[in-house]
Amino acid sequence: MLDILKSLENDTQYDDDFTLIQDLIKRINEILNDDNITNEFIDKIxxxxxxxxxxxxDLFDLINLFDPICFELKKKNHIKYVEKLRDENRKKRKEREKNTNLFKNWYY
Incomplete structure (x- = not known):
């Protein structure tokens, strides 16, 4: 996909969208170098x-190439989010259990 975009930079047919193409190349390189890509960033691309x-x-291939990447990145973000929620809930549950045990010890 990067090769296709880089080849578009040199093609005069796409001069109207030259900055957009350069920006896309930059953002796709960010995906390759960064593990903390947000869904908003993916949606923008x-x-x-x-x-x-x-x-x-003639650029229909670009979106076909990006769709599986997009799906995997969003799936990865979702898994991170769910794991974070589970961790927070575990901490809250431990805190509640601790407070409940303190109350029981105080009451009895």
């Missing part, structure tokens, strides 16, 4: 690729 896909008929 997806929207830009959809825009290029709709504007230029």
């Amino acid at each position: 997806d929207n830009d690729l959809n825009y290029l896909d709709q504007k230029y008929d």
Whole structure:
């Protein structure tokens, strides 16, 4: 996908969207180098690729290449989020149990 985008930089047909293409290349490189990519960041790339896909008929491959990547990244983010929630709930539960045990000891 990066190779396709880089080849578009040199093609005069896409001069109107040159900065968008450069920005996409930069953001995709960020995905490769960073594990903490947000869903908003992924959606922005997806929207830009959809825009290029709709504007230029010959770029339909870009969105087809990005869809599985998008799915995996969002899945990864969801798993991180769920794990974080579970961890927070575990801490809350331990705190409640601790407070309950203190109350029981005080009451009896």
